Amino acid sequence: MMKRIITVGTDTSYAGALRDGDPVSQRGTTNRRPTQADVGRLAGVSSGVVSAVVNNRMDGSVRVGREAEARVRAAIAKLGYVPNMAARQLAGGRNDVIGVFTYSPIFPTAAEDFYYPMLQGIEEAAEHAGQNLLLFTGGPVSPEGTRMIYRDGVNSLQLADGSILLGRDSDSEEVRRLSADGYPFVYIGRHTEEHGDVSYVTANYAEATTAAVTRAVGLGHRQVAMIATDLWHPAMADRAEGFHAARAALGLDTAPVYSVPSTDPVDDLVASVIDQGVTCVFVADCLVARAAVAVATARGLRVPEDFSVVSLSDYPGGTDPELNRVTSVLTPTLDLGRVSVSLLVELLTADAREPVSRVVACGFRDGETLARVAA
């Protein structure tokens, strides 16, 4: 077992220093670590001055001259003083730690096609901004298996200077409380004012949906419909809003929006819209798109020659080639991650913490399920 490496000075005025040859029974525990008081004593300054130097707050309430700073730094080197990061945070400093919290019971990597690129964007941007990332994989979990931010009244995100929250099924009460507590955070996903002062990053789902419908109408489709799932969710509500806007702007007679629970099969509904003469259906995600293609094919229709299907989200996609062939609005997951970091860093360094939001543009995959309407 190696001995702790400590530089020991010959300055006899400092009595607290360790002498070479002191017995070492337990690594790092018997050897008392030099404290800020020790550094101050050796440098001939107060602990407050040492703290100001260590935490780079030399132009704050404690003013430190250049000469005193040099003495403190020399004493730090001589004693091998190591500031404690937890102490630095307590002293009002920051540790350059950004937290990532998800309400999903499983950490993002399990949902590879959606959360993973988001996390990747967060990691890239954090690295670029010189921020460490604290993934709250170990937080409290409710009896229902969802993660919680608060346990016994303790905000488990506190160890991070600020956090990025993601996951569809957020706990409004917790988000409100976080906001009321003044904890800096950015939500990925649109939030309404009822959640308190929430800063968020979202995608332009409404505009992207309008653009997708406009494209289909440009290909001759006049009978379109939308099958939405979980319409209570802002991201889906935005898509429905964009669909309605397209109908109004393009002067379509009928363009119904159906809302179904995400757990329900859509086969009968797809069959019904086909019977109504719809030639292009816009659906919530690629799984619904696959189901719609199957229904149309079973009825003897060719996709996309006779019937077009557009997914308003590329989720889930990933490695399934069939799902990746669906013409689809692309969620800008990587960018959402990146922008959430820059927004949070902005919040952390700003004087005032007024809630802010950013909107990121969606992409579009020109897949194989949308074509010019049959003549």
Add this chain to the structure above:
Amino acid sequence: MMKRIITVGTDTSYAGALRDGDPVSQRGTTNRRPTQADVGRLAGVSSGVVSAVVNNRMDGSVRVGREAEARVRAAIAKLGYVPNMAARQLAGGRNDVIGVFTYSPIFPTAAEDFYYPMLQGIEEAAEHAGQNLLLFTGGPVSPEGTRMIYRDGVNSLQLADGSILLGRDSDSEEVRRLSADGYPFVYIGRHTEEHGDVSYVTANYAEATTAAVTRAVGLGHRQVAMIATDLWHPAMADRAEGFHAARAALGLDTAPVYSVPSTDPVDDLVASVIDQGVTCVFVADCLVARAAVAVATARGLRVPEDFSVVSLSDYPGGTDPELNRVTSVLTPTLDLGRVSVSLLVELLTADAREPVSRVVACGFRDGETLARVAA
């Protein structure tokens, strides 16, 4: 702007509590947070007792009765007291934070095929163990662009209870210092004693290489060779050792191991081993394997009918189908990540911190580049 939600009691003996209606100028700053002293005053106990309850150290030096604990918890709830996690860590508690540090200049996600599954394994295991993950994406970087653990004598990993270190090109001096400082960490990759008391997780590269050679010899190959790169690295040295062991065990006459810098082209060397009558070459990674296949093909040999190529690592693979066709020893990246977490948790909870290591079994991909030797 919402007001902080604080439950205010009617207990007049507690003067420090906030009254509803107090002016709020800055969220979370003007409102003094209740302290442990406030809680102690209300509960009629010392701050030490409050601290013991908050940090779950009730059977330590401070003994707390059930009745006192109940009074403290009631006071905590009444005042809305929120323990500070940094303070908790300073008090000797743990925050259930495991750090992940890589010496690679870019964070793992950029090297998707190798580090990403490792990180995925780490995340899964951390979640399972109830540990948060601190990714050191923001640490100090040397002028050469590699990450550093220490800056100005400060161990930047301190904020985590312990850390997992990964990346090929570790700084031996830093690892030694970390070890000497008694900071708990697990290295992914074999480490020799010169690094100090290092706990590590590694794969059984030697055994896996022996097994691969044995398989080839079982297919009739008697003239084999190994092309190693970066033989200074323990993971490659282990493979060479396994290769030599196979030669000895199988009684092969010649089975040379060539060592080339990973940046050099291998074309001439591959041509030379073919000229020497070698029928199966074992190479460091899939890129070298691809080059070897190209050389053999250019010389009119069919792979694997006339010439076999086995990669001793599946790196890089990922989405390139050609690389994924190479018969290859598989690095158990996911398992290495998982096991590193469980080993670190073991270290963190153990009384003694003797260095320990774990060996994880490699896999084997029965690809398309190894076949029975031509008659």
